[in-house]
Amino acid sequence: MEATATMDRAQPAHDPLDEASRAVADAAEALVDCWNRAGQNSATRLSALQVRALVAVRRVPGANLSRLAEMVGASVPAASRLCDRLEAAGFLRRDRAATDRREIGLSLTKDGADALLSLSERRAEDLRDVLQHMPDEERDALLAGLRAFTRASHPPDSAPPDRAPGR
Template sequence: MDRAGRSEVPADDASREVAEAAEALVDCWTRAGRDIPPGLSALQVRALIAVRRCPGVNLSRLAEQVGASVPAASRLCDRLEAAGLLRRFRAFADRREVGLSLTARGDEALTSLAARRAADLCEVLSWMAVEDRRSLVTGLLAFTRAVDAGAPGHRRLGGAD
């Protein structure tokens, strides 16, 4: 049985099916980013999204969220800052701590990326039956809630606590 008391599809069987479907979704999702200036990598996009979700996040927390070491996250932020997408500032509570925030250009890049992703997803979703779309949305929302409620390593920065 699963945590909700249901015994329909074993989690390991479902995980294989979800992994296959996720590959198609990730392919559609990342394809949109290839056409968005300044040609951001997937890791750069993840970092910008994490900073947007949690403005003022410190470098250590960002590194944790993107799965990088602190030095690697610092270099990532160097590149994003040089591109004019991110800015660093001294935290008010602890002047030794560095906070991160998006610049207007960084926010615009994410907004443009989100619009492109939405358009790409809409095109694919239009090929699905209405009931299949509803089921997909319901399932993805349940998945998001499970991620946000799960182990700390799986929680999204700025997600529900």
């Protein structure tokens, strides 16, 4: 009798949400791998953090260093070093704010915007390569599921995330 009780505790009850969350996590890992490979295979090799910083500045032009640090999850000194590298590469510009000369705003250069566009195009190509191996009905189901996931992750009563124009 004791052995049966122990075995019952060792096996958790069937939980469809647990199975779904694990399947989504596996799919997200595959997607992130595909996403990151595109960055490594592009002419401009940017780290994931550098890409996040450029995307953040594109979404919030004129953001100051503190705001950028918050958006990318870095300390202000780390964000400053990150900006130094991106500025040296010609992707980012620091400008004094017109309203407060002590405030520094960040903006993308043309090269920075071009690098993000090139990366975005490469990622879309890589994703297309994967999607072409899926049957049409599974691809349609994936898209419907992703749209539902996006809606569920941003309920109507919550503030929408910062988004780039036209996205």
